[in-house]
Each structure stands twice: as structure tokens, then as C-alpha cells.
Amino acid sequence: MQLRVDQVEKSFGSGRSRKLVLDRISFTVNTGEFVALVGSSGSGKSTMMRLVAGLDRPTAGVISIDGTPVRGPGSDRGMVFQKYSLYPWLTAAQNVAFGMELQGLNRREIRERTSYFLEVVGLADAARRLPRELSGGMQQRVAIARALAAQPRVLLLDEPFGALDLQIRESMQEFMHDLWQRTGLTALLITHDLEEALLLAREVHILAPNPGRIVRSVAVDLDRGDLRHLRLSPQFLELREELASCLRGMEPALTPAP
Amino acid sequence: MARAKDLLHHPWVLGLTGVLVVLLIWTLVTSLRLVDPLFLPSPAAVLAAGRAQAGQGLLWADLLASVGRVLGGFALSAAVALPLGIAMGTSTVINRLLEPLMGLIRYMPAPAFIPLLIIYFGLGELPKILLIFIGTLFFNTLMIMDAVKFVPRELVETALTLGGRTSQVLLRVITPCIAPQVIDAYRINMAAAWNLVIVAELVAANEGLGKRISLAQRFLRTDEIFLGLIVIGLIGLVIDLGFRLVMRRACAWAN
Ligand SMILES: Nc1ncnc2c1ncn2[C@@H]1O[C@H](COP(=O)(O)OP(=O)(O)OP(=O)(O)O)[C@@H](O)[C@H]1O
Ligand SMILES: [Mg+2]
Numbered sequence: 393m394q395l396r397v398d399q400v401e402k403s404f405g406s407g408r409s410r411k412l413v414l415d416r417i418s419f420t421v422n423t424g425e426f427v428a429l430v431g432s433s434g435s436g437k438s439t440m441m442r443l444v445a446g447l448d449r450p451t452a453g454v455i456s457i458d459g460t461p462v463r464g465p466g467s468d469r470g471m472v473f474q475k476y477s478l479y480p481w482l483t484a485a486q487n488v489a490f491g492m493e494l495q496g497l498n499r500r501e502i503r504e505r506t507s508y509f510l511e512v513v514g515l516a517d518a519a520r521r522l523p524r525e526l527s528g529g530m531q532q533r534v535a536i537a538r539a540l541a542a543q544p545r546v547l548l549l550d551e552p553f554g555a556l557d558l559q560i561r562e563s564m565q566e567f568m569h570d571l572w573q574r575t576g577l578t579a580l581l582i583t584h585d586l587e588e589a590l591l592l593a594r595e596v597h598i599l600a601p602n603p604g605r606i607v608r609s610v611a612v613d614l615d616r617g618d619l620r621h622l623r624l625s626p627q628f629l630e631l632r633e634e635l636a637s638c639l640r641g642m643e644p645a646l647t648p649a650p
Numbered sequence: 651m652a653r654a655k656d657l658l659h660h661p662w663v664l665g666l667t668g669v670l671v672v673l674l675i676w677t678l679v680t681s682l683r684l685v686d687p688l689f690l691p692s693p694a695a696v697l698a699a700g701r702a703q704a705g706q707g708l709l710w711a712d713l714l715a716s717v718g719r720v721l722g723g724f725a726l727s728a729a730v731a732l733p734l735g736i737a738m739g740t741s742t743v744i745n746r747l748l749e750p751l752m753g754l755i756r757y758m759p760a761p762a763f764i765p766l767l768i769i770y771f772g773l774g775e776l777p778k779i780l781l782i783f784i785g786t787l788f789f790n791t792l793m794i795m796d797a798v799k800f801v802p803r804e805l806v807e808t809a810l811t812l813g814g815r816t817s818q819v820l821l822r823v824i825t826p827c828i829a830p831q832v833i834d835a836y837r838i839n840m841a842a843a844w845n846l847v848i849v850a851e852l853v854a855a856n857e858g859l860g861k862r863i864s865l866a867q868r869f870l871r872t873d874e875i876f877l878g879l880i881v882i883g884l885i886g887l888v889i890d891l892g893f894r895l896v897m898r899r900a901c902a903w904a905n
Contacts, residue, residue: 447807467813477804481826481903491812494822522903535808542812 393458393545393578395421395444395469400453402439413439415603416453419595421546421580426572428581428593429606432639436604437582438474441550444580445471457545467495470544472535474551478523484534485510485519491542509537512571529553529560533567540577547579553588565591566619586636590628591619598635600642608638691873696880699873708862709881715858716847717885719775723782724843728836730783731790736824738791739798749795752788760785760842761849768854778850785846786839793839797831798824830897830904837893844886 402414413436421427431437442448444455446465455462462469470491478487485506492502510516513533523531532552539547552568553561565588572579572592583589589596590612598608614628622628657663673693679685680692687695703709737744763784767777801824809823851860859878866874898905 445807445811447810465807465810467811469811471808471811473804473808475802475804477802477808479805479823479826481829481901490809490822491814494809494812494814494818524903538808538812544811548811 393423395546395578395580396454396456396459397440397444398454398456400440400443400450400455402436402443402448403451412603414443414450415605417604417606418453419597419606419609421578423545423578424576425595426579426581426593427595427597428583428589429597429599430583430586430589430635430639431599431604432584432601432642435599435601437584437599438550440599440604441471441548441580441582445469445548467491467542468545469548470539470542470546471548472532472539472550472552474554476523476528476531476535476555478531478534478538480523483520483522484515484526484530487523487534488537488541491538495542505541509541510534512540512575513537513567527560528556529564532556532564536568536571540575545578547577549579549581551583552581554583554585561585561588568592569616569619586632586639587623590614590632590635591616591622596635598638607642608635610635688870688872691876695873696876699871699877700881703862703874703877708857711857712859712862713881713885715855716851716860716882719778719850719858720782720840720843720847722775723779723847724786724836724840726779727783727786727790727839727843731787731794732832735791735794736798736820736828738795739801740820740824745795752792756788756792760846764850764853773854778847778855781850782843782846786843789839789842790835793835794828794832797828797835800831801827830901833893833897833901837890837897840889840893841886844882844889848882 397417397419400414400417401412403410403412405411417440419427419429429437429440439448443450444462446462446469457468478484479490482490488509489502489506492505497505507516507519510519513536515530515533515537518526518530518534523534526534536547536549536552549568553564556564569592571577579592581589581593594612596610596612597606598610599605600607610631612631614622614625614631616622676690677693680687680690691699700709703712734748738748739745760781763781764777767780771777771780805823805827806819809819814822847858848860848863851858852864855861859882863875863878866872866878
């Protein structure tokens with residue numbers, strides 16, 4: 393499978409109030425790859441994700457999967473949203489089963505796959521709880537399990553841990569890394585957190601704002617044996633600092649020049 | 651001491667106290683004959699009037715007539731409002747087409763339709779049921795439409811990215827999501843249905859709680875007027891509690 397984003401542009405509004413949000417974005421994601429887009433708030437990250445998901449149309453350019461242009465949302469591109477998006481009236485297990493039910497899988501298969509994916513995200517015990525009875529981190533894990541259970545060819549993650557506090561964020565990053573290694577999923581991650589992107593993705597694209605455009609792409613070849621060590625390794629810190637200064641250089645100055 | 655405080659915090663206790671205080675004042679005022687009994691009958695007199703009407707079977711016939719009309723008209727309104735409200739909340743075209751119209755009709759007082767309904771449909775059950783239908787349809791619809799508009803976008807879009815079709819989004823995302831607001835809208839607008847049935851019966855009816863009240867007025871039977879008012883209030887309360895119960899059972903997730 394290859395997800396291909398080719399010279400994609402997106403603008404909102406028309407006439408004078410027309411605003412270019414994404415400017416000629418191109419990148420690809422192949423089966424088994426974990427790719428990240430990093431940009432500050434307002435750089436058009438969510439907009440990019442909505443285009444890939446087919447929830448919105450690009451103004452110009454093409455997004456395709458194996459050469460077939462994306463025309464709308466579909467189960468081949470599973471999405472995990474920035475904000476919690478579990479169905480509050482369904483239990484964790486029912487949420488995980490939801491996509492499979494929409495697709496009309498048979499009951500036995502749904503039951504088996506539901507417990508498998510709850511197991512995968514470590515929430516077998518929480519199967520019968522309602523979302524409001526789950527912590528933020530648990531809710532996002534259920535959302536990930538729900539997306540995976542629907543068998544997408546690529547998983548779209550739009551700041552999936554953005555609403556979590558730092559400690560849970562770190563354990564979720566480890567969880568995600570683990571999941572990627574175990575299940576060999578294909579993922580496109582969008583985040584404003586450079587560290588998160590470098591920890592998880594083999595390929596990181598830096599998005600500059602106004603309009604959103606890719607200014608740098610790096611292949612991240614680091615030893616990911618132990619994420620906790622990786623966070624502190626000199627190589628990692630050096631790369632992070634280099635890219636961070638690249639991101640900083642694009643921000644409009646907050647303090648007036650002396 | 652602590653027990654008394656706990657008791658005070660029980661939701662029913664204070665409410666019941668309010669009712670009892672009013673009853674007490676009413677008893678005092680009437681037994682001291684502060685007001686002419688013709689204007690303010692005693693609780694005992696109202697109770698006696700209730701017994702008499704129940705004994706004659708009048709009370710039950712009236713109850714049946716009024717409740718039947720309310721339920722008939724309101725069921726019709728609820729059944730039409732649900733798909734209509736969802737359609738208006740989800741489709742821009744239908745919304746633009748109907749919202750101005752509904753906004754206009756909504757401000758026409760339903761009782762003002764009575765003369766027209768009588769001319770069209772005579773004095774039978776149909777005009778009364780239609781009055782309740784007209785009087786509650788627009789509020790039900792607009793409240794359901796609003797509920798649909800507040801369905802978080804992510805919930806709909808998640809279903810789409812899971813491979814859901816439009817019909818599945820309507821039935822399995824939007825409908826359950828708005829259920830609590832729909833039940834609440836029905837509960838609130840049910841009160842309007844009760845008001846309307848009484849108004850309709852005051853104008854033209856052979857039986858019904860409103861009819862009984864207007865007959866009582868003709869014979870200066872204030873005890874029967876009081877009886878009618880209290881019965882109407884009690885039934886309204888029971889229906890309201892019923893809706894709350896349904897809500898608590900069916901939408902536990904929303905509490
Ligand atoms: N539907 C829309 N209509 C008009 N402008 C929009 C729309 N959606 C997004 N924008 C604009 O596009 C820009 C990028 O928004 P987007 O939500 O993609 O940013 P983001 O990088 O995801 O930010 P955040 O980190 O805060 O989530 C913003 O300036 C926003 O105002
Ligand atoms: Mg965003």
C-alpha cells in the first residue's frame with residue numbers, strides 16, 4: 393500500500409478573505425511505515441489530516457492510495473481524533489466493535505476481534521465501562537483499538553495524546569511505539585511535539601505555518617530499543633535541538649527586536 | 651441532628667414541605683372563614699367533590715377523554731418531529747427551506763387556530779388532536795434540530811472513517827446521541843400539550859377535564875374548578891416523572 397500526497401493545496405474562504413492554509417504538500421507513506429508531520433498550532437496539521445481522511449477536499453493536488461484518488465472517507469483510512477471521540481453511550485467494548493458492526497462483520501468475528509484489540513491496548517478489564525468512567529489515556533487507547541479493529545490500511549493519528557498530561561503522554565508514546573512493533577501497523581502521526589514525532593516516526597516532516605508547507609524532511613535512524621534511554625541519548629537530543637531551532641526560526645518573533 | 655440534616659438534603663423532603671405548607675395555609679384560611687367559601691372552597695369540600703365525581707364515573711370519563719386527546723395529538727407530533735428535526739439538523743437545504751417558515755408559525759399562538767379547526771373539522775376529536783399536534787410540533791422539531799446541531803462533529807466523522815454510510819450515521823450516531831435531549835424536549839413540550847387540551851375543551855367538548863371546569867364555572871361550583879385544576883396538575887406531574895424515569899433508564903450515560 394502506498395498513501396501518496398502530491399502537491400496538495402488547501403485554502404478556505406473566497407475572494408478577499410481567501411486564506412491559503414496548505415501550500416503544495418507532498419509526502420508518501422508506505423505499508424509498515426510510521427511517518428510524522430510536525431508543526432506549531434495553526435500550521436494546518438488537522439486540515440492536512442482531514443484531507444487524507446477524505447473529510448474535506450483539497451483545493452489542488454491529489455491524494456491517492458495505490459494510485460486511486462481519495463474521494464471521501466473510508467474504512468481504509470482509520471482516524472484517531474485530537475479530541476476524545478468515543479461514543480459516550482457505548483461501553484469500551486461496544487466502541488471497539490462499532491466499526492466492525494458498521495462494516496457488517498459476523499457476530500462471532502466481532503466478539504473475538506473486540507476482545508483481541510482490547511487486549512492489545514491493555515484494557516481487557518475495562519471492556520464494560522462507559523467512556524466517562526475511563527481516564528483520558530484509557531479513552532484514547534480505546535479510540536486507537538476501535539480504529540485498528542476496523543482494519544484500516546493506514547492509521548491517521550491527529551495529536552492523539554495532545555489532551556493528556558505529560559506523564560500519561562510519555563507512557564502513551566511508549567505504548568504506541570510498542571504497538572507499532574507488535575502489529576506492524578502503518579501510521580501517519582500529526583503532532584506539535586517534536587520529541588513525540590522523533591520517538592515514534594522513521595520519517596519526520598517539519599511543517600512551517602502561514603501557509604502550511606513542508607520545510608524539512610528527515611529520516612530518523614535511531615536505536616529504539618528503549619525509549620526511555622532514547623529520550624536522553626545525545627544523538628536524539630542533538631537532532632531534536634536542531635529541528636527545534638528550525639521550528640523556532642519560523643515562528644513570528646514574540647518579543648520586538650532590540 | 652446529623653440525621654435531620656440528611657433528611658433535609660433528600661430531594662423530595664423540601665419539595666413535599668412546600669406542598670404541605672400551601673395545603674396547611676389553605677386549610678387554615680378556609681377553616682377560619684377568612685374568605686367566602688364560594689370563592690375558596692375548603693380542601694374537604696374539594697375532596698368531597700372529587701368523591702362525588704368519581705362515584706358518578708364522571709371523573710374517569712373526563713380523565714380518559716383528556717389524556718386520550720393529549721396522548722394522541724402528542725404522539726403524532728413526536729413522531730413527525732423526530733425525523734423532521736433530524737432532517738433539518740443535518741441537511742442545509744431542508745433547514746433553509748423550513749426554518750423561516752417554522753420560525754413564523756411558531757409565533758402564532760396555537761389556541762388561535764381553534765376557530766379554524768372547528769370550521770374545518772367540526773366539534774369531534776380530530777380538531778382537538780390536531781390542535782395539540784400543531785401546538786407542539788414546531789417546538790418539538792426545533793428543539794430536536796438544535797440537539798442535532800450540537801452532535802460533536804468528531805462522532806459523525808469517526809463513523810465515516812470506520813466505513814459507516816449516511817443511513818448508519820443517522821441511526822447509530824445521531825439518533826442515540828440526541829436521545830436525552832429528545833426525551834427532555836418531549837417532557838417540556840408535554841406541558842404545552844396539557845395546556846392546549848384544556849383550552850380546547852373549554853371552547854368545545856362534551857367531556858374532558860377542561861369541559862368539567864367550564865361547566866363548574868357556569869354553576870359557580872368553585873370546588874369542582876379546584877378539583878379539575880388539581881387533577882390536571884397531578885396528571886402533568888405524573889407524566890413529567892414518567893419522562894424523567896425513561897430518561898434515567900434509557901440514557902444513563904448522559905447523567
Ligand atoms: N473550515 C475552516 N474554515 C476556515 N478556516 C479554517 C477551517 N479549518 C481550519 N481553518 C484555518 O486553517 C488554519 C489551520 O488550522 P488547523 O486546525 O489545520 O491547524 P492545526 O495545525 O491543526 O492547529 P492545532 O495545533 O491548534 O490543532 C487555521 O488558521 C484555521 O483558522
Ligand atoms: Mg489540530
